[in-house]
Amino acid sequence: MKKEFREMLNQRGRKALPNVLIAAAECAPLSKTGGLADVVGTLPKALAALGIDARVITPYHRIIKEKYADRVEHMFYFYVDLGWRHEYVGIEKLDLDGVTVYLVDSERYFGDWIYRGGYDEIEQYAFFCRAVLDAIPSLDFAPDVVHCNDWHTAMIPMLARTQYPGAMQEKLKFLLTIHNIAFQGKCGFDFVQDLLGIDSKYYTAEYMELYGCANFIKAGCVFADRINTVSPSYAWEIRTPYFSEGLDGILNARADDLSGIINGIDKKVFNPKTDPRIPAHFDRGHLKGKAQCKTALQARLGLEQRADVPLFAMVTRMTEQKGFDLVTCALDELMSREDMQFALLGSGEYRFEDFMRGAEERYKGRLCAYLGYNEDLAHLVYAGSDFFLMPSRFEPCGLSQMIAMRYGSLPIVRETGGLRDTVTPYNQYTGEGNGFSFANYDAWELRDAVRRALGCWQNGETMRTLISNAMRADFGFEISAQEYAKLYICML
Numbered sequence: 001m002k003k004e005f006r007e008m009l010n011q012r013g014r015k016a017l018p019n020v021l022i023a024a025a026e027c028a029p030l031s032k033t034g035g036l037a038d039v040v041g042t043l044p045k046a047l048a049a050l051g052i053d054a055r056v057i058t059p060y061h062r063i064i065k066e067k068y069a070d071r072v073e074h075m076f077y078f079y080v081d082l083g084w085r086h087e088y089v090g091i092e093k094l095d096l097d098g099v100t101v102y103l104v105d106s107e108r109y110f111g112d113w114i115y116r117g118g119y120d121e122i123e124q125y126a127f128f129c130r131a132v133l134d135a136i137p138s139l140d141f142a143p144d145v146v147h148c149n150d151w152h153t154a155m156i157p158m159l160a161r162t163q164y165p166g167a168m169q170e171k172l173k174f175l176l177t178i179h180n181i182a183f184q185g186k187c188g189f190d191f192v193q194d195l196l197g198i199d200s201k202y203y204t205a206e207y208m209e210l211y212g213c214a215n216f217i218k219a220g221c222v223f224a225d226r227i228n229t230v231s232p233s234y235a236w237e238i239r240t241p242y243f244s245e246g247l248d249g250i251l252n253a254r255a256d257d258l259s260g261i262i263n264g265i266d267k268k269v270f271n272p273k274t275d276p277r278i279p280a281h282f283d284r285g286h287l288k289g290k291a292q293c294k295t296a297l298q299a300r301l302g303l304e305q306r307a308d309v310p311l312f313a314m315v316t317r318m319t320e321q322k323g324f325d326l327v328t329c330a331l332d333e334l335m336s337r338e339d340m341q342f343a344l345l346g347s348g349e350y351r352f353e354d355f356m357r358g359a360e361e362r363y364k365g366r367l368c369a370y371l372g373y374n375e376d377l378a379h380l381v382y383a384g385s386d387f388f389l390m391p392s393r394f395e396p397c398g399l400s401q402m403i404a405m406r407y408g409s410l411p412i413v414r415e416t417g418g419l420r421d422t423v424t425p426y427n428q429y430t431g432e433g434n435g436f437s438f439a440n441y442d443a444w445e446l447r448d449a450v451r452r453a454l455g456c457w458q459n460g461e462t463m464r465t466l467i468s469n470a471m472r473a474d475f476g477f478e479i480s481a482q483e484y485a486k487l488y489i490c491m492l
Helices: 003-011 035-048 062-071 118-138 155-163 189-196 216-223 232-237 248-253 288-301 324-337 350-362 375-384 400-406 417-422 443-457 460-472 477-491
Strands: 020-023 054-059 073-082 085-096 099-105 145-149 173-178 213-215 226-229 258-260 311-318 341-348 367-371 387-390 410-414 436-438
Touching (some): 003 477, 035 054, 035 099, 062 085, 073 118, 073 189, 085 118, 099 118, 118 155, 155 173, 155 216, 173 477, 213 216, 216 248, 226 477, 232 417, 288 341, 288 375, 324 341, 324 350, 324 443, 341 350, 350 367, 375 400, 387 400, 400 417, 410 417, 410 443
Parallel strands (some): 020 054, 226 258, 311 341, 341 367, 410 436
Antiparallel strands (some): 073 085
16 A cells, blocks of 8 residues: 555544445446546556555446346346336446446346437436445445546435435445536426435525526535546636536535546557557657558558658547537648648537538548547557647547557647646747647637647657657556545545
């Protein structure tokens, strides 16, 4: 055990590190739609290396059944009541790379869709919150801390505190991590009353009301022992009206209990020295393999196979949050005036997809838009690109910029959230920095940042320094896990 942990435990009259149960809607590689799954899948392994027994509880989605059913052990079952609904809950157990995962089984709620949308999704995860709480006393594991993630599990602290008097659930400590405050779990009070039987005295602005609706994430912010989000900058941003989506009041009221911890990446999965998904391996001191990856990427996407042209890339959802409206404003001017290539991997809003189809026609051999997602191609994009664009309107943490730097692709980012915390802009006077950035959400500032990158491209020594700086940065989850461990201990 780390000396720092031992000292913290002694101050609290404890000898043992806390047991942690991580509750989340998705968990990689079992189920995944975004970065939440990556965090939930990686964090417990990093915590285990520190001596913390951290386990996951997540829905038994059909995608998991199809792939892992033969490895799952049935533990027990029970029924929960959601209003007039009397629903079966099966608890299954799976060992996944040394991490124990409890799977909540329900044919009614967990089928083809991880997220059903609308009120169906509210009902889906209200059920999950109730099932998690009712399952805890019967698990072969006694958690000290329940780590909830996003609105899908945010009702767990409120339910425990208000509907389990004197039970072990009430005595647990609860951490709520906000991965993206834009998603809050909103519904009418009559619906939440029907599902969860919450006393009407809690239907106020003091507890779970926001703009006339019941709000799951607000309830979590009120009743959780601690709140954190996925970068220090985002923890500050969500206390302001511009970023908070209406929750700045409760978050400022609980400012002393709010913190930000940068997410990390799995360095075994994203490692240019060993990655089986790329055609040539490389590291910070030997970049020949990166040049080969660039040629392979150009060939794969139908781009001109030129080593002397900078290749800019994006792997992204095509939405305004990701800054795609800035891309559509700046791209034509850049492509028509600069000697550069552009590669996109992603999908999203139709207007952005349509724009990229047109751009591909206008700049044949210089621009490729792969509309969809392909994991193998994503790795090749990271490895083969020279620069990586992330002009996000807001970005709680972001993982792509960390992965890009791991593969020597220099990020060009807007200074927001985790992008600000992980990307240090290049300083031409000192040679410091691992990427490029711009402050305001403005297409011309994005254009200027790209041109600064193009200026560096002309100087081989500068590029080698920047690539070395980027690849030297350590964004492994080991660092994040240490911060989470300290946070769990502080909650005891």
